Amino acid sequence: METYFDHSATTYLRPEVTQVMNKYLEDEYGNPGSFHYKGLKAKLALGAAREKIAKIIGCDPSEIIFTGGGTESCNLAIKGLTKSKKKGHIITSSIEHHAVTDTCDYLERHEGFDVTYVGVDKDGIVDVEQVRKAIREDTILISIMYANNEIGTIQPIKEISEIAKDKGIVFHTDACQASGSLDIDVRNIGVDMMTLNASKIYGPKGVGLLYVRKGIRLVPLIHGGGQENNRRSGTENVPGIIGFAEALELAQAEKDSESARLKEIRDYLIKRVVDEIPESWLNGHAEKRLANNANITFLNIEGEAIILLMNEHEIYVSSGSACTSKTLDPSHVIVAMGMPYEAAHGSIRFTLGKRNTKKDVDKLMEVLPDIIEKLRGISPVHLKAEEIR
Amino acid sequence: MIEVKGTVHPDVKAKVDAKSWFYTDEVRDHFFNPKNILKTQKEATEYEAISDGVGEVGSPACGDMMKIWIKVDSDSDKIKECKWQTFGCASAIASTSIMSEMVIENGGMTITQALALKPHDIVERLHGLPARKFHCSVLGDKALSAAINNYFFKSGQKDRIIVSKGAEIVDKILKITDKDIEEAVLEGAHDFEAVQKKTKVGVQDKTCIPRVKELIEFYKDKYYG
């Protein structure tokens, strides 16, 4: 039996989603742009999905642009806005997903924009005061994530959106990790642009959206047939979008009960791991975190080795270790919290989901202590937590 | 062929071979059953007392640290035992394991042979490593050289002590030399970022960065100028 603790990477589809998608994969497969009934039916279904999502996030349907996922939405928000401005200053945080960080980095290196990366405190929460202080005359965009994908910390985006509004600066939030458990009504959280995707909430991969408040001008990144009101060309992913709408509706309807259930399992996991395995600790704020995220450092060993040994027991997790990143840099998020590199290399992220129960934690704890002990045995490093924290 | 557990779509299964998994079968074998390893801190302390030389490179901050202990037969100048410990990923564990086997097989390498051991030889025996994991095997041979030097020192053979294969050490923490920079440039890394990706030079010892940049320019001029 496999134990999947990597729901922040992606999820399985829930059956309700598979079911509605199947209809549009096999029967109602038309192109919404076609001039016949087959196309019209797809067009109507697409419109209904858009309206469903608009209702959930509290906006007008015309303010939603469907995209090919979270990465594309973040790119569209940041590049689309800056392309219409030529130059200016962007504020973002030091713990964003690469979809945001690398886009900002690109604009800084190649397009002449200035970027300020505001830091986080030792619990991984963005410092609102730093955001306020970073604002300049020419600041055109603030992009701060709603909830972090590695350590699960929830950011004070309402406070930041108030600051942004006050100064007339566009505020984008990457809410990919938030839609399963947090309030994503744009009227409540006050953002101007918001990125969402389907693959973290039991919907399909490669489908996302960008909410763009009316009046904000974006230059499209993809030109062609003029779909999505000329803002994102290409035949619409009708089954994907319909699956996304269904997944989002269910996730938001269940968010309180499912969060409560996950939180209990999460806290059980954290307690057992930290209590039973020496020199281990939780990364990120203990309360201001996603209900399904536990990120734990195991000192003196390296994350990739832990993952591969757990993999043998069909327990699936991820790590902030350098060896599991393409760039050989350890997690920028854990380092941003002021943790030494040693702590990032041995960090393991457990992210829970619908199919997990406390039993999975018990299964984990049957093997994890031995894995950690084995790797510590062969490690020549013997640091103590209090020496480096 | 690596068996992927659980159900895999038939179209996928046909394509899941050693290369599309993370590592080769050899890496996998040595990762799960490392040879010549000291399994606990206690074993390591006890072995250190009876070993002839010990060498250590890397640091946990860089994500890799290796320690190697050797026993040498002074008459034949051959390495009889090669034990190790590592903080690192699967490829670091596997490359040190296979190196320890190479060093002691067939009655053991002579010191001269051991010093001539190249990262490339280790990677070959592992049937390849992902390019970005290459530096793991580079650390193995460095730790071995350091252990041999320590043996020279402890056994009073001061004339044989070598400064990292006769090279200038630029990165003092990872013990990366000008030769490593030269190799990286020859392998196609033509600016500091590319060289750092290959060698990890300057990741921790930031003081060496200006010197590394100089060396890159020098070797680029020499070979491509």
Ligand SMILES: Cc1ncc(COP(=O)(O)O)c(C=O)c1O
């Ligand atoms: C916070 C965050 N932003 C962006 C993305 C990228 O989304 P996608 O994989 O749909 O492009 C992810 C998922 O990996 C994420 O967790």
